[in-house]
Amino acid sequence: MPDCPSRPHKKMKAKITHEPRRVLLIDDEASFTRMVKLNLEATGKYAVRVVNESPQSQQVANEFHPEIILLDVVMPEVDGGDVANQLRQHETTKHIPIIFVSAMVSRRESGSGFYKSGGEHFLAKPVSTELLDESIEQVLAQKV
Amino acid sequence: MAAYPRKLLLLSPDPTEESALREHLSKAEDGKYELRRVETLEALKQLDLVNACHAILLDMRIESNQVLDAIHSIGAVHEGVALLCLCRNHDQLREHKDLIHLVDDYLLAESLVEGELPTRISHAIRRRQKEQELLSEQNLLKQLLENIPDAIYFKDKQSRFIKVSQAMTRTYGFPNPDDILGKTDFDLFTKEHAQLAYDDEQEIIRSGKPIVAKIEKETLPDGGINWVTTTKIPLRDAHGQIIGTMGMSRFVTELKETQDKLEREGRLLKTVVDYALAGIFVKDSKGRYLIVNKRHANYLGAHSVDDVIGKTLYDFFDPVEAKKICTSDANIMKTGKGIEHMVDHRVRPDCQELWLLTSKVPFHDKDGTCIGLVGISQDITSQKEIEFKLKSAIHTLEETQLQLIEAEKLRTVGRLAAGVAHEVKNPLSVVLLGMDYLKQNITDSKELIEVLNDMQQAAEKANDVIFELLDYSSPHEISMLPMDINVLIERVLALMRHNFSEAHVTLHNELTPDLPLISMDAPKMEQVFINLVLNAIAVMPDGGDLTVRSYEQRMQQTGANVSSKMTERFCIGDRILVVEVEDSGKGLTPEDMEKVFDPFYSTKATGEGTGLGLSVTRSIVEMHHGLITLENRKDTPGACARLSFPTTQKNES
Numbered sequence: 001m002p003d004c005p006s007r008p009h010k011k012m013k014a015k016i017t018h019e020p021r022r023v024l025l026i027d028d029e030a031s032f033t034r035m036v037k038l039n040l041e042a043t044g045k046y047a048v049r050v051v052n053e054s055p056q057s058q059q060v061a062n063e064f065h066p067e068i069i070l071l072d073v074v075m076p077e078v079d080g081g082d083v084a085n086q087l088r089q090h091e092t093t094k095h096i097p098i099i100f101v102s103a104m105v106s107r108r109e110s111g112s113g114f115y116k117s118g119g120e121h122f123l124a125k126p127v128s129t130e131l132l133d134e135s136i137e138q139v140l141a142q143k144v
Numbered sequence: 145m146a147a148y149p150r151k152l153l154l155l156s157p158d159p160t161e162e163s164a165l166r167e168h169l170s171k172a173e174d175g176k177y178e179l180r181r182v183e184t185l186e187a188l189k190q191l192d193l194v195n196a197c198h199a200i201l202l203d204m205r206i207e208s209n210q211v212l213d214a215i216h217s218i219g220a221v222h223e224g225v226a227l228l229c230l231c232r233n234h235d236q237l238r239e240h241k242d243l244i245h246l247v248d249d250y251l252l253a254e255s256l257v258e259g260e261l262p263t264r265i266s267h268a269i270r271r272r273q274k275e276q277e278l279l280s281e282q283n284l285l286k287q288l289l290e291n292i293p294d295a296i297y298f299k300d301k302q303s304r305f306i307k308v309s310q311a312m313t314r315t316y317g318f319p320n321p322d323d324i325l326g327k328t329d330f331d332l333f334t335k336e337h338a339q340l341a342y343d344d345e346q347e348i349i350r351s352g353k354p355i356v357a358k359i360e361k362e363t364l365p366d367g368g369i370n371w372v373t374t375t376k377i378p379l380r381d382a383h384g385q386i387i388g389t390m391g392m393s394r395f396v397t398e399l400k401e402t403q404d405k406l407e408r409e410g411r412l413l414k415t416v417v418d419y420a421l422a423g424i425f426v427k428d429s430k431g432r433y434l435i436v437n438k439r440h441a442n443y444l445g446a447h448s449v450d451d452v453i454g455k456t457l458y459d460f461f462d463p464v465e466a467k468k469i470c471t472s473d474a475n476i477m478k479t480g481k482g483i484e485h486m487v488d489h490r491v492r493p494d495c496q497e498l499w500l501l502t503s504k505v506p507f508h509d510k511d512g513t514c515i516g517l518v519g520i521s522q523d524i525t526s527q528k529e530i531e532f533k534l535k536s537a538i539h540t541l542e543e544t545q546l547q548l549i550e551a552e553k554l555r556t557v558g559r560l561a562a563g564v565a566h567e568v569k570n571p572l573s574v575v576l577l578g579m580d581y582l583k584q585n586i587t588d589s590k591e592l593i594e595v596l597n598d599m600q601q602a603a604e605k606a607n608d609v610i611f612e613l614l615d616y617s618s619p620h621e622i623s624m625l626p627m628d629i630n631v632l633i634e635r636v637l638a639l640m641r642h643n644f645s646e647a648h649v650t651l652h653n654e655l656t657p658d659l660p661l662i663s664m665d666a667p668k669m670e671q672v673f674i675n676l677v678l679n680a681i682a683v684m685p686d687g688g689d690l691t692v693r694s695y696e697q698r699m700q701q702t703g704a705n706v707s708s709k710m711t712e713r714f715c716i717g718d719r720i721l722v723v724e725v726e727d728s729g730k731g732l733t734p735e736d737m738e739k740v741f742d743p744f745y746s747t748k749a750t751g752e753g754t755g756l757g758l759s760v761t762r763s764i765v766e767m768h769h770g771l772i773t774l775e776n777r778k779d780t781p782g783a784c785a786r787l788s789f790p791t792t793q794k795n796e797s
């Protein structure tokens with residue numbers, strides 16, 4: 001997949017006011033990461049970097065300096081919880097907000113799909129581009 | 145005294161002698177005499193002399209060799225018949241002088257004066273009879289003393305034996321009665337008995353008062369003991385003067401031993417009955433209590449044994465109950481067949497319930513007639529209570545097991561659903577995001593947009609199905625019911641027993657009984673304690689101690705030892721139910737304290753757990769309006785999870 005911004009969504013183009021925000025997407029499902037990257041970059045608001053093999057997460061994060069991380073929970077090798085613990089222990093990455101993206105939640109837990117539990121942000125799969133965008137904006141706004 | 149007419153028999157060869165004697169007898173003044181003559185000794189021997197005559201007159205003219213024979217024969221036949229010799233004169237008398245002392249009298253026929261014959265005959269008869277009576281009495285005494293098995297003794301004033309029975313001689317080891325004469329009790333017995341007997345006898349001699357049927361213990365020099373019943377009376381001479389004592393002692397050693405044995409057996413039986421660890425009773429054929437011990441009296445609701453004796457079951461139970469038992473008792477006595485180990489449920493007059501294990505057998509007299517029954521009852525009330533509790537516990541366990549099976553089933557479905565959800569939701573995400581992208585880029589074909597919308601709706605429908613599956617597998621239907629939290633904890637601990645033993649963890653149960661009930665969803669709350677206990681076991685890999693404690697406390701004013709979370713959740717004065725689960729592990733680091741309830745935070749090594757346990761636990765506790773805190777123990781290493789619940793729910797949801 002080409003590592004260049006894809007064509008922006010027409011109706012979202014008007015919202016672009018500054019440089020794309022760097023989003024690190026960690027998920028073992030390549031088709032999922034491709035679709036998220038396509039859709040988010042199409043908004044023109046985000047530059048998305050994908051990690052499909054979770055053990056590489058820390059290294060990529062160190063290089064990419066993401067402003068926000070979308071992190072899958074259930075992954076082979078190192079799962080989302082452990083990746084999060086690792087990132088938060090590291091000086092260069094501990095301040096970066098994380099949104100957990102999980103298929104393992106019931107509707108009652110997830111509510112609209114984006115929710116907070118135990119101090120963490122969660123997004124329930126499947127997620128729409130619109131909700132992804134809103135959730136990222138909300139978390140980044142809190143950080144600022 | 146012989147009756148009249150006096151029958152006389154004359155042994156004489158001379159018929160004239162008969163008529164001569166008749167002549168003499170006819171003039172008798174003292175009454176009538178009948179005379180009969182026989183000629184020979186043989187003829188005389190043929191007669192029944194005792195009934196035939198009172199006296200025999202022997203004419204000495206019979207052949208001389210027959211005279212002695214005649215005297216001996218007559219004397220041998222009957223000593224009660226008087227025998228007189230009839231000599232002619234002094235010459236003939238002299239001739240037979242050696243024989244005269246063998247007969248009662250002699251008569252001189254030729255010189256008989258008027259009236260002499262009947263007088264002499266009468267005197268001879270009377271003398272003979274007196275002698276006979278004396279001999280007879282002597283014989284009676286002799287027989288008595290020789291044959292009676294009792295000790296009979298006559299003593300002088302100094303208590304020396306003057307005559308004793310043969311039995312006494314034998315008993316005290318003397319060859320014949322004469323050997324004992326002149327001796328005293330001090331020669332026969334030890335001083336212990338001899339002195340008592342001597343004192344008794346001297347008192348009888350002094351007072352003249354007898355001692356009757358006194359039980360005495362005779363102690364012999366060889367250590368032997370005789371038990372006797374003794375009667376002693378004063379011995380008087382012909383003038384009524386006391387000249388000593390006489391007495392009779394009957395040997396009753398065997399009787400006394402039998403009596404003692406019976407008494408011992410009676411005492412033994414009474415001891416057994418009184419102190420048996422069971423109720424024992426004996427009833428007569430009318431159902432009246434003859435014997436009952438204290439324990440059985442208590443079973444009947446009576447205060448003492450005396451309150452029961454002579455009474456029947458109708459005095460202690462209602463008529464229906466009493467009749468039922470009486471009918472059963474009557475049947476035992478009728479058939480002779482006892483009953484064993486009958487479980488009896490009774491309600492005592494004080495309304496206390498009683499379970500008895502009773503056995504009864506018929507009771508027969510020595511002829512084999514049933515005269516009542518003997519029974520033994522054991523109080524098995526406490527065993528019965530345990531049995532009921534056990535049954536109830538088994539029932540509860542069975543129910544719990546069913547619930548667990550149901551829960552396990554749901555967990556299996558849950559795991560399946562989670563797997564399915566993960567595998568399906570990722571592709572669905574791709575599909576939906578793909579359609580998002582296509583919709584953004586296709587603007588010129590309305591038809592294509594519609595197709596994409598249809599596809600999106602279909603994908604979302606599929607997503608709904610997955611959600612339903614996930615929702616179904618997590619049983620979140622809450623059913624809040626008031627419950628004793630101790631019961632629930634005990635159930636969990638019982639189920640996890642093998643986890644403790646496997647991990648070498650010792651359980652300390654410090655649950656306070658009678659805590660107020662709190663409304664809870666039992667399966668969810670069980671999950672809470674299972675999680676806490678499993679966590680505690682996990683932090684003690686080398687074994688340790690786990691304490692589960694429950695108690696009630698009142699919310700105190702804000703202070704150093706009351707956390708801010710507590711003041712947020714509870715008001716001062718609220719009654720709070722607290723449960724603590726303590727382990728003896730390493731305890732928590734400050735970092736653990738901060739994040740322990742966060743999702744995915746785990747102190748376990750990577751891969752051992754997802755770290756969802758405490759987060760779920762907290763959710764459930766909060767669902768019950770409770771609070772969970774985790775802290776290190778103050779005095780000893782280890783952590784303590786404290787759960788606080790309001791005892792009255794603020795708002796039921």
